[in-house]
Amino acid sequence: MRKAATHSLPNLLAALVLTCSGSVVMADTIKIALAGPVTSPVADYGDMQFVGAKMAIENINAAGGVNGNNLEAVIFDDACDPKQAVAVANRIVSQNIRFVVGHCSSSTQPASRIYEEEGILMVTAASTSPEITAHGHQLLFRTIGLDSLQGDIASEYIVNQVKPEKVAVLHDGKQYGQGIAGVVRSELSAAGLEVAFFEQISTEQQDFSELINQLQTAGVDFVYYGGYHIELGLLLRQSAELGFNARFMGPEGVGNSAISSIAGSAAEGLLVTLPKAFDQDPRNAELVQAFIARNEDPTGPFVFPAYAAVQVIAEGIRLAGNSEPPDVADALRNNSFETPIGTLEFDAKGDLQTFSFVVYRWHADASKTALTQ
Incomplete structure (x- = not known):
């Protein structure tokens, strides 16, 4: 597989659009659905993903957005339930959202089928079952290791x-x-x-x-x-x-x-x-303090993988030069990315080539x- 240069968040600073008069403007907003449990006994795991993903979106927007576009988080409650995840996936389709960070556990696989059929790219930061990426989906990735x-x-x-x-x-x-x-x-x-x-x-x-x-x-x-x-x-x-x-x-x-x-x-x-406890990595000290300043817990196992999930979506869009999910997926498979959880490279199935438990x-x-x- 061809691997181009490693890319990092600071590259997004160059993603501003200039009008012919020379003023800086932002183009359309790119929505990212954040799907996970909100009303569920395991809602903590949804919150971990929302906390990490929203922080990444805010940081990327503060750095200039992606190819002139701001990112916007839209939260959906899948209750970590397969049936509700299907309903959520269909709502995401109906709202014409083209990128997803989610879902939770066994709700991921049924939702991923819908996203693949509808041309929506998903990165899961919490679902570890190998079965999820065993079906040849081209628009499915994850920023966490396998069971x-x-x-x-x-x-x-x-x-x-x-x-x-x-x-x-x-x-x-x-x-x-x-x-x-x-x-x-x-x-x-x-x-x-x-x-x-x-x-x-x-x-x-x-x-x-x-x-x-x-x-x-x-x-x-x-x-x-x-x-x-x-x-x-x-x-x-x-x-x-x-x-x-x-x-x-x-x-x-x-x-x-x-x-x-x-x-x-x-x-x-x-x-x-x-x-690995990514919050203990000295390279993430500034980011950890940003979470703490917002009274958010950076120690949950899915916080930093969710941050990385948004980051690779944003860098994939920048590298593709557009927000078409197939083009972004190609960029993800053919590049490596510097993130708070390390250097990420994806294999043909969309799994990380390396991860540490x-x-x-x-x-x-x-x-x-x-x-x-």
């Missing part, structure tokens, strides 16, 4: 560092949760670890005492959960109450400060795989300590 990578890193840590005797792998039955749980189960089994349970739990469930008793009776000493923080928080708290002392681990969907509110002291020692030890106060690089 196949995240699951490998988790499994390697479990095998080489935790060394449990008997493992339970639980999941929420959804594309994201079940998908990464399946990767972990396969990797652990291949390494010779006994996976005694591979079970789905209900996201509506509040009482896990029966399941916990089963795990305890079976001698399980390690539990991996594929899903979100709500269910795992309850599992952690109720396990502590019942004297079940197994170690727990989950993916980035559980790495939310709310899990400490749910689990309390039982959250201490939880293992979590998360994207890190294993963290979670603390009861919602802070975390990196255990891997």
Whole structure:
């Protein structure tokens, strides 16, 4: 694949349009739909994306826009629900919006089909299932890594560092949760670890005492959960109450400060795989302070990937010389981009060629300590 020069946000400063009289004017506004959960138990993950994307849009506009155009954010609530995501996608189509940053988890794939059919370019900053980019879509990209990578890193840590005797792998039955749980189960089994349970739990469930008793009776000493923080928080708290002392681990969907509110002291020692802490990168210090000045939290795992998603869309438009999604997609595939999450290059499927997940030890106060690089 041809790769041109690396491009960065400051190049957008040159994107002003001069009238024949020499005055500076802005042309049409380019709308970017920000699609994610607003009214949902996992609304925090939508907010992370909105915070990052809106900051990028404001910074790009302050630097002169893109090819003489300002960017405008339009927020849509997909509730992290596949059916509502389809309705949102159709609304985006009807409003003639040509770029999307979103969606959430299992809502991404059904929405992406509509965008591909309607010629809309989407960059997801939060959806990690490999299945999403496995259908040959030409207008679909992501600025986060895959569960196949995240699951490998988790499994390697479990095998080489935790060394449990008997493992339970639980999941929420959804594309994201079940998908990464399946990767972990396969990797652990291949390494010779006994996976005694591979079970789905209900996201509506509040009482896990029966399941916990089963795990305890079976001698399980390690539990991996594929899903979100709500269910795992309850599992952690109720396990502590019942004297079940197994170690727990989950993916980035559980790495939310709310899990400490749910689990309390039982959250201490939880293992979590998360994207690298981009807010700790000294190169992002000024941007971190900009978030803090607005009372916004820059530490969420999807904040900086969402910022980068808007940035690559903007640079793709600039490089293409127009806002036609197929031309922008070609620019994204054939260039590399300097962003707050690193130098980004996309493969033929629209996935990042490199991305880093890190294993963290979670603390009861919602802070975390990196255990891997």
